[in-house]
Amino acid sequence: MLKVQNVTTYIGRTKIVKRASFDIDAGNIVGLIGPNGAGKTTIMKTILGLTKFDGSIQINHQPVTENQHAALNSVGALIEHPAIYPFLSGRQNLALYSHDHQDMARLIAKLGMTDYIQQKAKGYSLGMKQKLGIAIALLNHPQLVILDEPMNGLDVEATIGIRKLIKQYADRGTAFLISSHILSELQKVMTHVVLINHGQIIVNQSFEEFEQLHHRDYKLLTEDEVLTAQVLQQRTIHYIQEGNTFRVKRADIFDIQDALYQQQIHLKELAPIETNFEQVVVTILEQQRRADHEA
Amino acid sequence: MKRNLLEETFKFIHQRTFVGGIVLLVILMLYNALTVRINTTTLVFEFGAVQWIPVIIIGVASTFLAMEYQYHTILVVLYKNSHKWQTYLAKLVVVWLYSLLLTVVAVVITFILKFLMVGRQYGWFTYSTGQPTRINLLLGNVIGTLVYSLFIVTLAFLLITLLKMNTAVIGIGLALGFLGASISVALMDSFASSTTVVRWNPLNMVFVTQQLANSPYANMSHLNNLEIIAGNLIYAAGFGVIGYQLFKRRHV
Numbered sequence: 001m002l003k004v005q006n007v008t009t010y011i012g013r014t015k016i017v018k019r020a021s022f023d024i025d026a027g028n029i030v031g032l033i034g035p036n037g038a039g040k041t042t043i044m045k046t047i048l049g050l051t052k053f054d055g056s057i058q059i060n061h062q063p064v065t066e067n068q069h070a071a072l073n074s075v076g077a078l079i080e081h082p083a084i085y086p087f088l089s090g091r092q093n094l095a096l097y098s099h100d101h102q103d104m105a106r107l108i109a110k111l112g113m114t115d116y117i118q119q120k121a122k123g124y125s126l127g128m129k130q131k132l133g134i135a136i137a138l139l140n141h142p143q144l145v146i147l148d149e150p151m152n153g154l155d156v157e158a159t160i161g162i163r164k165l166i167k168q169y170a171d172r173g174t175a176f177l178i179s180s181h182i183l184s185e186l187q188k189v190m191t192h193v194v195l196i197n198h199g200q201i202i203v204n205q206s207f208e209e210f211e212q213l214h215h216r217d218y219k220l221l222t223e224d225e226v227l228t229a230q231v232l233q234q235r236t237i238h239y240i241q242e243g244n245t246f247r248v249k250r251a252d253i254f255d256i257q258d259a260l261y262q263q264q265i266h267l268k269e270l271a272p273i274e275t276n277f278e279q280v281v282v283t284i285l286e287q288q289r290r291a292d293h294e295a
Numbered sequence: 296m297k298r299n300l301l302e303e304t305f306k307f308i309h310q311r312t313f314v315g316g317i318v319l320l321v322i323l324m325l326y327n328a329l330t331v332r333i334n335t336t337t338l339v340f341e342f343g344a345v346q347w348i349p350v351i352i353i354g355v356a357s358t359f360l361a362m363e364y365q366y367h368t369i370l371v372v373l374y375k376n377s378h379k380w381q382t383y384l385a386k387l388v389v390v391w392l393y394s395l396l397l398t399v400v401a402v403v404i405t406f407i408l409k410f411l412m413v414g415r416q417y418g419w420f421t422y423s424t425g426q427p428t429r430i431n432l433l434l435g436n437v438i439g440t441l442v443y444s445l446f447i448v449t450l451a452f453l454l455i456t457l458l459k460m461n462t463a464v465i466g467i468g469l470a471l472g473f474l475g476a477s478i479s480v481a482l483m484d485s486f487a488s489s490t491t492v493v494r495w496n497p498l499n500m501v502f503v504t505q506q507l508a509n510s511p512y513a514n515m516s517h518l519n520n521l522e523i524i525a526g527n528l529i530y531a532a533g534f535g536v537i538g539y540q541l542f543k544r545r546h547v
Contacts, residue, residue, distance in 0.1 A: 049374060050370065050373055067377060077370070079370050081367040082367075083371040085366055087310050096305060
């Protein structure tokens with residue numbers, strides 16, 4: 001669906017995005033994450049043909065450049081702020097871009113905007129504007145939707161509604177590229193992770209793979225904690241004792257099981273410790289910072 | 296391009312400035328009618344509308360382009376179009392058509408005010424002393440205003456992309472409207488030996504709003520009718536090209 005290959009984007013003479021490559025297939029929900037100033041919005045703008053860049057971007061095998069936007073007919077976007085004319089009503093803002101009035105009416109109903117859609121947008125709250133911005137991005141059955149901080153200003157109910165809507169569209173084959181600082185929210189919908197730092201993509205994998213890789217620690221509970229500690233020490237296996245359980249590395253779990261079996265110590269529990277996605281991201285970024293510092 | 300024109304027209308007519316510009320023009324013409332003695336000059340200059348239309352247009356034009364950046368809608372406008380020039384040109388055309396509408400309003404209001412205030416006196420189809428009929432003088436001013444509007448719209452778009460400040464552009468518009476002609480005359484007086492060059496200065500182009508109907512103004516502009524129309528169109532083309540280049544390069 002979307003192919004980004006070796007894309008380098010400059011603003012003035014500064015390189016903002018450096019040789020970025022990633023793909024998005026139909027139905028994928030890709031979370032684009034990274035610290036402030038990492039280049040997330042610039043990547044999104046580049047895909048929309050709004051900046052000069054080196055490399056290649058293709059949507060359904062059609063190239064996108066600064067002057068070739070034909071492929072973007074099937075793309076919806078909400079970048080930075082909802083693109084809304086305050087002197088128009090919500091419905092007029094949608095009608096300006098809509099090619100399918102039934103689809104527009106359905107979106108208004110799904111997003112719960114019916115009560116105020118006839119009012120001028122200048123009187124809308126931040127959340128109402130955000131929903132209208134998302135509705136504009138979802139108009140005309142897009143094949144790819146780019147959302148920059150879509151949950152900004154939304155209350156809990158609206159956030160859940162948007163999440164459901166994103167999943168519904170993805171199930172029908174729409175691909176999403178979403179950036180958000182609310183990682184816990186992104187975690188609930190994304191199928192792939194692209195982590196960017198200083199303009200470089202440092203992680204690009206499916207969310208499942210990402211979780212497996214970063215669930216490094218396991219919780220171990222046996223019937224005899226004293227004997228278990230002795231076995232681990234004898235085998236020089238690193239562990240941290242937390243009460244009657246042990247925190248061990250994922251890489252060691254087969255050795256541990258073999259050792260315990262030999263000593264006839266029965267396992268009560270061996271399970272991955274739930275890691276906080278935010279914490280994992282912070283750790284990766286810290287590791288990269290350290291590596292950059294050492295280099 | 297047709298879609299661009301329809302979208303821009305839709306936005307334009309829903310903006311407050313659309314009705315605001317017309318109301319302001321009518322109020323200013325009424326003010327002129329009530330405070331100035333009515334004679335042939337007042338009528339053929341449409342109760343001051345010839346001077347006010349360019350001033351209103353510069354404000355409306357710069358606001359119409361600036362609002363896309365102010366409301367962050369420029370991103371959608373640009374990514375949904377392959378050709379930035381179509382967006383820029385559609386906006387230019389819509390604002391110029393608005394100047395045409397203002398001109399029509401000014402003519403209608405002039406007819407009504409004349410009828411209400413002086414009745415059959417100063418007949419439209421009668422000759423003023425040694426001059427064409429008043430209706431011909433009025434038409435000359437209408438054409439002049441439309442030509443100058445093209446100059447003003449392209450200049451306003453160029454200035455707003457360059458300065459990025461609406462108030463600054465409106466200030467320049469007011470200065471052009473009220474001081475442009477006097478500064479130009481002063482320039483030509485100061486550099487009398489170089490009049491052949493100085494007469495092509497952009498401030499001199501404002502005389503097109505007056506001299507097409509009133510040939511003595513050609514002595515002030517030092518350009519004949521054809522030259523001043525050509526001058527306005529060449530400046531408009533130049534401002535249009537430079538403005539578009541700046542618009543194209545502006546980072547969004």
